[in-house]
Amino acid sequence: MADKVTIADVARAAGVSRQTVSNALNTPEVVREETRRRVLDVVDELGYRVNHAARQMRTGRSRLIAARIDPEQDGINGSVGDRFLHGLTQTAATEDYRVLLYTAHGDDGEIAAFDDLLGAHEPDAFVLMATHHGDRRTNWLTERGVPFVTFGRPWSDPDGANHPWVDVDGAAGTDAATRHLLSRGHRRIGFLGWPEGSGVGDDRREGWRRALADVGLGTAGLFTETEDDVAPGEHAARTLLDGDPEITALVCASDSLALGALHVARAPGPAWHAGGHSHRPVAVVGFDDTPVAKAIGLTSVRQPIGEVASSCLRLLAHRLAGGAGASPEYLLLPPSLVVRASG
């Protein structure tokens, strides 16, 4: 097998010029039917494939899309990012794009990574995860005219006309979770969330509040907030349950928190409360449907990560192909509730 087949080899074998080969492949409509077929036959025969480096040099497009891979955060919620990357890679391949990874810490670290990558491998676009209030990354990219999509709304900019994005309707998720618990007869349903100010966290809390309000229930004293990890979750859940003996169910902003809450809910009476009143069953619902949730039978809100990823990529591909006009610029997808033993 002749190793490197260039466009010139094909041209020679087909008896046409280089440019005609290029046209047959990239702009078929300008080449006569018969010629085109002959060229394509030779392409197959010789096994010609474009050299991306050469093409990139001429056109300035790398057909690379850059995405960050996180250090597995708390180890539980981490899987979301990985499922996302997988979906991205898969959809990218169908559009003849490839995913290039990078790592970074914090907005500024990530901006530095942007700069590095743009200088070197020149990805055609970025895919950002976990947008947040005052996200510096999106501004940086916008200022420089670098195409990108985000998984996550532009929280600081409610109209969100600045850049394309895809997100999952977190409020709808906790709303559904809360309604589910109501339908099972729970009346006092608490919420275990993150400190106020995170777009995602506030959104998830809002869904819970809204569902209770819809049936005329208030939320006073029914929620608490803490850092997103198991131990803090356990502690916060204990405090909340101790403070209000009538709470029979908890909606949580993450599976990590939910796991902490479960430690309390499932522990035998004396363990979670020295005060002596006996163990009461507390239903718990988590968020993200991580492997841990599945493993321990935790009811959880599942995000359609695969769809988010493919939507992100398609928005990008469309935009990169030149279509900036009519198509939808953003997408809010509904999550679904996966019911298990915990509630």
Place this chain on the structure above:
Amino acid sequence: MADKVTIADVARAAGVSRQTVSNALNTPEVVREETRRRVLDVVDELGYRVNHAARQMRTGRSRLIAARIDPEQDGINGSVGDRFLHGLTQTAATEDYRVLLYTAHGDDGEIAAFDDLLGAHEPDAFVLMATHHGDRRTNWLTERGVPFVTFGRPWSDPDGANHPWVDVDGAAGTDAATRHLLSRGHRRIGFLGWPEGSGVGDDRREGWRRALADVGLGTAGLFTETEDDVAPGEHAARTLLDGDPEITALVCASDSLALGALHVARAPGPAWHAGGHSHRPVAVVGFDDTPVAKAIGLTSVRQPIGEVASSCLRLLAHRLAGGAGASPEYLLLPPSLVVRASG
């Protein structure tokens, strides 16, 4: 900011030729000290960065390393692959390489992906995971002279001189787990593994066998094998425990199996055995130290994934830099035991 700074711009500004700029950056030793400094100053000042596409065209090196991202397998063990990718990306950056993702199913699917990638983006090397008996991928790459490393031994080729690899000593892990259980007074320790024939699975079983043999204990009737998932693990564990009432501990080939075993071990007596004899505590040890293990307090063997990844990358980088001779071609790293409540 002038957008594209080329090597010619730097040359002009520094009053030297293009080639001297290139030399100052890539072969500093051939450039006079003073000239070099002047050039590098201008490089900084203008913010010059090499254009990888152009360099690749001339040198044939892309500074890309391709790795597969898996669909989260059973969801529990999946996290290993992701930790690996993260480590790879991080170390790659320090050597000025980038990780390019691809997906594929099965050896042949992956070989097709190799072919695609080599034709298009021309990665300098591949990193393969999960080597197995009769692995077709390694042959394909070797035949074509494509550099690669594997996370996993060349199981079919015990001398393993064919390609560089990094692996974790699974037998040492189960050996340690078994010794740990012995030290806690357990005498009859079972093993829950995968069907014979998988290199990894057989290796892990061997460590358990060896540890028992070392203290004069046999293994007859103490192990069973099943598919790597929670439900099969639960079923197999139940069978094993029912069959031998003296078993007080189980070493498992994965956290998935261990989780299944825990369902049996932790269930109240009647639940796991209708025959009426009461619940006995069974210690369980898993393998991989996944987030699930941490979440549920499962003792597990932890692989040093980060080190595996960085070692893989350094082996590759060294080899790509031309050093094929003296350096070690393979590496077997020891795992460690993470002790938790389960055993």
Place this chain on the structure above:
DNA sequence: ATGCATGATTTGATCGTTCAAGTTAAGGAA
């Protein structure tokens, strides 16, 4: 002084593709 390594730098050529402009031939209107 002459010749000759050696060090430092420069000069074309080239990698494989696509862009932009040029050529050729055929058809149609004047």
Place this chain on the structure above:
DNA sequence: TTCCTTAACTTGAACGATCAAATCATGCAT
């Protein structure tokens, strides 16, 4: 017939880097 248009294809240049070979000093032995 002559000129113009259009379709189909070809030609030269360029993208930005590095390789290979050439040039130019400089110092040193003869």
